[in-house]
Amino acid sequence: MKVVIITGTSASGKTSLMYKVIKLLLSEAVKVAVCKIDCLNTTDDEKYAELGIPVAVGLSDYICPDHYYVSNLEEIFDWAKGFSSQVLVIETAGLCNRCAPAIDGCLNICVLDNLSGVDTPSKVGPLLTTADVAVITKGDIVSQAEREVFRHRLSIVNTKAIILNANGLTGQGAIKLKNIILNWPDIDGLEHRTLKSSMPAAVCSYCTGEKLIGSKYQMGNIRKEIFWGRQHD
Amino acid sequence: MxxxxxxxxxxxxxxxxxxxxxxxxxxxxxxxxxxxxxxxxxxxxxxxxxxxxxxxxxxxxxxxxxxxxxxxxxxxxxxxxVGQVTQNMNFVMDVKVGDFLTMHAESRGMYNARSIIKKVLEAANNLAGEPFDEEDDLTSLSGGQSRALMIADVALISDVGxxxxxxxxxxxxxxxxxxxxxxxxxxxxxxxxxxxxxxxxxxxxxxxxxxxxxxxxxxNETERSWLSQMLLYDKKLQKLRDIIRKGGQIP
Structure with a gap:
């Protein structure tokens, strides 16, 4: 089974694009299963279910969605295997950008959009640097110059990734992405594979439900901001 | 090529x-x-x-x-x-015109950015009505100014086939x-x-x-001779348009 991991900033068009890509895969009789990881709620599963394929949703609730994702990977893999799927697509939540769900041996795709601004490639960190394919969406509504600057900056941050321009609404780029998926090697399982980027621990009192503000309520792994510059007189 | x-x-x-x-x-x-x-x-x-x-x-x-x-x-x-200018395109970058052009020129590997920016601004102002310069915010340009800048930028910085x-x-x-x-x-x-x-x-x-x-x-030839007449009419129309735009009355 090929494992495709979709990451990217919020509302960058991950689902729209993958919907088009999966449709193309299905038209070639490839069996696909999708698992969507999110925090509190998602309607993406309904969209994928329209394709008549197995769809699972994982809601992380009070746990970081990326940590939740890692601790459920073997189960997700087995679930998809149970449908004798040939391609497993895992779409992640795409929130704080500190973590990246990319896994060694999987096809890691990062979707970013032109509207998010030209500084985005340098801000998203491991999400982009660990990607095998970087997809840029919404190029049709910004100027040619902004497209070029965005792409250029992205290519500096990740020099190895294949860069694709895509449009989830018209399907631009979908066929290329489908071909990349079909040519990606199969893997037997996810156990013993490694994350390409580490995920930081987040074990402070607030992780466990504390709501009160103030140093005396803070326990565990606490990091304080250091302020530079002139203070108030 | x-x-x-x-x-x-x-x-x-x-x-x-x-x-x-x-x-x-x-x-x-x-x-x-x-x-x-x-x-x-x-x-x-x-x-x-x-x-x-x-x-x-x-x-x-x-x-x-x-x-x-x-x-x-x-x-x-x-x-x-390929370079493109369409009706749906907008500037979304929150920077000054000059910084924007510098950024674009650098991403194209042009390192004599100063002189190219001057050229782009000249060309863009030649197309648009109200003048603007490199200190203006990119997103505050009018529709016409934005389009003029996009066109001058594609022509001079993108320089595509x-x-x-x-x-x-x-x-x-x-x-x-x-x-x-x-x-x-x-x-x-x-x-x-x-x-x-x-x-x-x-x-x-x-x-x-x-x-x-x-x-x-x-x-064809007939169309071409029509074209030269149409260009003359267009010039006249342009003059009238300018008078009205500038708040005058047609004499």
């Missing part, structure tokens, strides 16, 4: 095969795309922009020097060879100057238009209907 691009036939909105085999467009040529709203002009432009290879709804294929885009990439190690335009007559700028700026020597220029002037300024025009290419017409 792009010597020609070819459009290989696909299908119209009803799935019927288009009635031509292949249209070759050579370097230096100006081609107009005409047809009613919804006839498929924008689709054709976007097929070329993304080097369609049978995957778009029209199923058309675009070849560059007889190669598919990916073959062309590999041979020339050059990715960016193929320029695609989408109804630039609606941009509120001097369309003939814009057209001349974008159709400089050696480039392939393809413009969708409803404007008879723009259509006749092209060497030939692709006629769209029902999502497909219906025919390709060369601009």
């Amino acid at each position: 792009i010597e020609k691009i070819s459009v290989l036939s696909g299908q119209d909105k009803e799935g019927k095969a288009e009635g031509y085999q292949q249209i070759d467009i050579y370097a230096g040529e100006i081609v107009a795309v005409v047809g009613a709203t919804g006839s498929g002009k924008t689709r054709l432009i976007s097929d070329i922009e993304q080097y369609a290879f049978g995957e778009t709804p029209t199923k058309r294929k675009i070849l560059i020097n007889n190669l598919s885009a990916s073959e062309y990439y590999e041979l020339n190690n050059q990715r960016q060879f 193929i320029v695609l335009m989408d109804e630039i007559e609606n941009a509120g700028i001097d369309r003939i100057k814009a057209f001349n700026l974008l159709t400089s020597k050696g480039k392939i220029s393809i413009t969708s238009t409803h404007d008879p002037l723009m259509a006749l300024m092209a060497n030939r025009r692709i006629v769209m209907s029902g999502g497909g290419i219906k025919s390709v017409l060369w601009t």
Whole structure:
């Protein structure tokens, strides 16, 4: 089974694009299963279910969605295997950008959009640097110059990734992405594979439900901001 | 170097095969795309922009020097060879005009940014009505100023082999100057238009209907003599427009 991991900033068009890509895969009789990881709620599963394929949703609730994702990977893999799927697509939540769900041996795709601004490639960190394919969406509504600057900056941050321009609404780029998926090697399982980027621990009192503000309520792994510059007189 | 691009036939909105085999467009040529709203002009432009290879709804294929885009990439190690100005484009970057142009020039590997920025601003101001400069915020430019800057920027900084335009007559700028700026020597220029002037300024025009290419017409001698008359009328009309714009009355 090929494992495709979709990451990217919020509302960058991950689902729209993958919907088009999966449709193309299905038209070639490839069996696909999708698992969507999110925090509190998602309607993406309904969209994928329209394709008549197995769809699972994982809601992380009070746990970081990326940590939740890692601790459920073997189960997700087995679930998809149970449908004798040939391609497993895992779409992640795409929130704080500190973590990246990319896994060694999987096809890691990062979707970013032109509207998010030209500084985005340098801000998203491991999400982009660990990607095998970087997809840029919404190029049709910004100027040619902004497209070029965005792409250029992205290519500096990740020099190895294949860069694709895509449009989830018209399907631009979908066929290329489908071909990349079909040519990606199969893997037997996810156990013993490694994350390409580490995920930081987040074990402070607030992780466990504390709501009160103030140093005396803070326990565990606490990091304080250091302020530079002139203070108030 | 792009010597020609070819459009290989696909299908119209009803799935019927288009009635031509292949249209070759050579370097230096100006081609107009005409047809009613919804006839498929924008689709054709976007097929070329993304080097369609049978995957778009029209199923058309675009070849560059007889190669598919990916073959062309590999041979020339050059990715960016199409520049585009459309009606849907906006500036979204929150920076000053000068910084924006510097950023673009640097991403294109131009390191004499100062002189190129001056040229772009001159060209853009030559197209737009109200002047603007490098200290203005990019996102506060008017519709006409934005379009003028996009056009000058594509012409002078992007400096690509193929320029695609989408109804630039609606941009509120001097369309003939814009057209001349974008159709400089050696480039392939393809413009969708409803404007008879723009259509006749092209060497030939692709006629769209029902999502497909219906025919390709060369601009003939009669049309050319009409064009020179139309340009005269256009100049007169432009003068009247300017008087009214500037708050005057026609004497």
